[in-house]
Amino acid sequence: MLIGRNNFDIDDLKDTDEFTVQTTRGGKLKEVSCNMYPNVKLTFITAHRSKGLEAKNVIIINAKNRITGFPNQMTDDYVLSYVLTDAEEYLYAEERRLFYVAITRTKDTTYIITPERNPSVFIKELMTKQKIAMQYNNVNNNIEDNPTCLKCDSGKLVIREGDNKFVGCTNYPMCQYTNNYTEIIKNPIRCDVCHDFLVRRNGSNGPFYGCSRFPKCENTISLK
Template sequence: MEIKAQFLTVHKAKGLEADIVIIINCNSGKHGFPSEMSDDMVLNLLLSEADQFENGEERRLFYVAMTRAKEKVIFIADSSYKSKFIAELEAESGDSQIKKCPRCKVADLKLKSGITNGKKWGFYSCTNYIYGCDYQQWI
């Protein structure tokens, strides 16, 4: 069995198809997908109001990337720093077994626990902490 693989940017993949598409770097952050750098103000001047929404251009690119797959699309992301696009897909699918943060609504809650001076402790913490959500739920 021979496996052929190509590594393409989303821009280069426009108009192409593949049986399986793997989208890497579906993480949040400055170099994630979407990048957390601000949207291009010049581009927003050229777009109609209907096209001006948060991460609009990268959202369209993400859609292009997802729709290149004939059979299956696979997303690669760090579970602690998932892209908001991945969080939105999980929320819409209803398949996620992971608890979502009730404050920011998009990040996951991660269990942190331990033993101090012989006493067990634990709490759920929002994985969006580095971006300003300080939600915690003690158990």
């Protein structure tokens, strides 16, 4: 079962080479076919209409931090909250209840699709307060061959950009491993002392490999 916050959330799959979407039952239910896996039965429904339903596996889509994401930010009016005497204690309180309905529709596993750079505020809460890790998949660049994170042992190391480029874990913010040496992505050589990465350096006697954690780790290996 695919669950969206809005009816139009499924429109991103329409008219694509990967999926076919057909409307049934008077427009209340949409059948989705994946051309790569034609035998897999997929249905799309909104979170409101999913109440009381169950599926073995649930995928919640459009968990983005935007006005029409999940939560739908048009439902909570900041100005109106000042004049209502029964204003909810939590931001997006009704949306929060609806999100709970969506994630509990499964008999087995619920998957939530969210963008890495602009996730829903609900996703941030799940990751920080409930300690639910994120699995990162880059649809544009294959990262399967990237080094595995040394800290969490489940994420992949990728290049990120802040004030400067650096290496971070795809499970951030659950895992906050960083490394300032981006060359370790293509040339991951493990330090046999601290088990971090060795990077190429230049010394008075020529180039050598030194630990990226120097001066905490002073391990070196001669290029010879």
